[in-house]
Amino acid sequence: MDSCGGTEGGVRKRLFAVSALPTVVDLDPASCATSLNRISRNLRMTGAILVIDAERKLVCDSQGNPAGVDFSERPYVNDGLGADADSLVVGTYTVSKLTGAAVLPVAVPLIRDGSVIGVVATAIRLDWLQERMAERNLSGGGTVTLADREGVILAHAPDPGALVGATMPETLLSKVQSAEPGTLEATRIGNGDRTIIGYRPATVEMPVFVSAGLSSSQAFHIINRTTWASLSMVLFSVVAAFIAATVVGDRFILRPVYRIVGVLESYKAGNLASRTKMAGQAGELGLVGDTLDSLLDELEARRAAAALSEDRRSLLVGELRHRVKNTLAVVTAIARQTFPRDERLHSFSQRLSALGRAYDLLFAGQEGHPEAPIADVVKAALAPYEQGAETPFEIAGPPLMIQAEGGLALSLVIHELATNATKYGALSDRNGRVLISWTSANGRITFTWHEQDGPPVSKPERVGFGSLLIGRAFPASCRPEVKLDYSPDGLKCLIEFEANLPSAVTSLAG
Incomplete structure (x- = not known):
């Protein structure tokens, strides 16, 4: 089948080469016949090469036949005249009009100035x-x-x-x-x-x-012979496998496998020094054992490096915590000395204190990313505003963890809300209450502060620093949305945000 494809490809190239000859394109009978005779002189697989014009008349051929022979009844000629420029037309079984031999004709269109002016044809000799x-x-x-x-x-x-x-x-x-x-x-x-x-x-x-x-x-004779040969080979393989399993398998397969499994079980049980010590033993299982030892050595080295890295990280976190607290204390002292009689100093000191308490809570004893329960962050921020045994705060929300970046911002916002409530809102009245709640959905936390039973509330004429702090405390990475509702029956603040660290919200129960 491949030879047929190769024959077709050779004929195609030859016909297209002939169709590009100037003597052929010009339909000059004498010059055309000379060129075709020279090209086909050593060809055995094909018959004559013909050039036929658009009137289905022979112009010239490689064997010197007279021009004018009519080929209009030949389907391959008509198909060639209607074919695309790069098409090869293959006919059907044909008896040559010029030689009387049985052939398979092929043809390509002859193109001049973009128009089909005839065909170039030949035939594969069936003999x-x-x-x-x-x-x-x-x-x-x-x-x-x-x-x-x-x-x-x-x-x-x-x-x-x-x-x-x-x-x-x-x-x-x-x-x-x-x-x-x-x-x-x-x-x-x-x-x-x-x-x-x-x-x-x-x-x-x-x-x-x-x-x-x-x-x-x-x-079927070949199939039967192959079947019997296959059955004999299967029988021989079964016998050989039995011998190998009983005589060789125990020593060279089972024992090394049990040794490797034993080392894995020992390592799993906590014996980190357990090794197969199969380096140098021949065979694939010896290579597996040696590779396993290398893997366990690498795991032990990585575990030691990770432990050392964690110790260093914990030391750095502790040092950072200490330095931040010292910095807050220094800032507070500088403010008191610089503005000793400024009435805003007390508010500034309280804000730093709220930040320090949140920092202590979020970074105390952390071995991973600094985080703390939201409930603890809320209670730490509200501690200075508690009024004895009867608290004015009603706190409710699921047990969620919050990362440091969001926790610090939330602590500052709660402090500002509580300070404002003490001066103007629900906490300025003995009967006032504050309902605090939070929920979580789709990786975002919704925090609500709702004051009740306090003096009537009205929207301030200007935006103070506290309002600006509430709106801008959260970093942009938390994608915060803050809404303040100055309803006459009590201020309502709704804050929706997300943390920008992995595992931003994790259930304590989980």
Whole structure:
């Protein structure tokens, strides 16, 4: 089948090369015939090369036949005149008008100035094709058949006889233009033997039907012989496997496997020094044991490095915490000395104190990312505003953790809200109450501050520093949304935010 494709490719290149010759394009009979004769002198697989004009008349050929021979009844000529510029037209079984030989004609359009002015045609000689098939030297009842797209036999091996030029039996004829390759069982052409046939239908790309058959008796003989050989090999393999399992397996497979498994179980139980010590032992299992030892050594080295790194990190966190607290204390002292009589000093000191309490809570004893329960952050921020045993605060919310960045901001906001409530809101009245709650959804925390039973509330005429701090305390990475509702029955503040660190909100119960 590959040789057929190679033949078609060679013919295609040759015809297109001929169609580009100036003597051919000019349709000059004398010069054209000389060029074609020189090109085809050593060609055996094809017949004459023809140049036929748009009137279906012969212009010249490689064998010196007279011009004017009419080819209008030849389908491949008409198909070539209507084909695309780069198309190769393959005809069907044909008896040459010039030589009388059986051939398979092929043609390409002849183009001049973008218009089709004729065709360049040749033909694959079927006797040459039959010789190539005979060289296959088929044996054991094998057959090969080539046919055109109409089911006419072009070549047949091993016994062409009168088959070339005949139409294939209906069994194969129905498969010539089927959609997919396939197999079937049919009666062999010529002697009536049952044959298993594999076929490839004719297509646009390869317009030749190809089938290869093998005698049923010969095929099953090969299958039976292969089956018995396979059964013998299976029996031998079973015996060999049994011997290997009983004699060799225990020493060279089971013992090393048990050794590797034992080391893994020991390591899992906490014996981090457990190793197979199989370095240098031959075989794949020795390599596995040595590789396992290397892996365990690497894991132990990484564990030690991680522990050392964690110790250093904890030391740095503790040092940072200490330095931040000292910095807050220094800032407070500087403020008191710089503004000893400024009435805003007390508010400033309280804000720093709230920040310090939140910092203590969030960073105390942390071994991972600094975080703390929201409830603890809220209570620490409200501690200076508690009024004895009866607290004015009603706190409710699920057990959620909050990271340091969001926790520090939330602590400052609660302090400002509580300070404002003490001066102007619910905490300025003995009967006033503050309802504090929070929820979590889709990785975001919604915090609500709602004052009740206090003096009437009105929206301030100007925005003070405290209001600015509430709106800007959270960093942009938390994507905060702050809403202040100055309802007459009590201020309501709603803050929605998210932390910008991994595991920003984690359930304490989980």
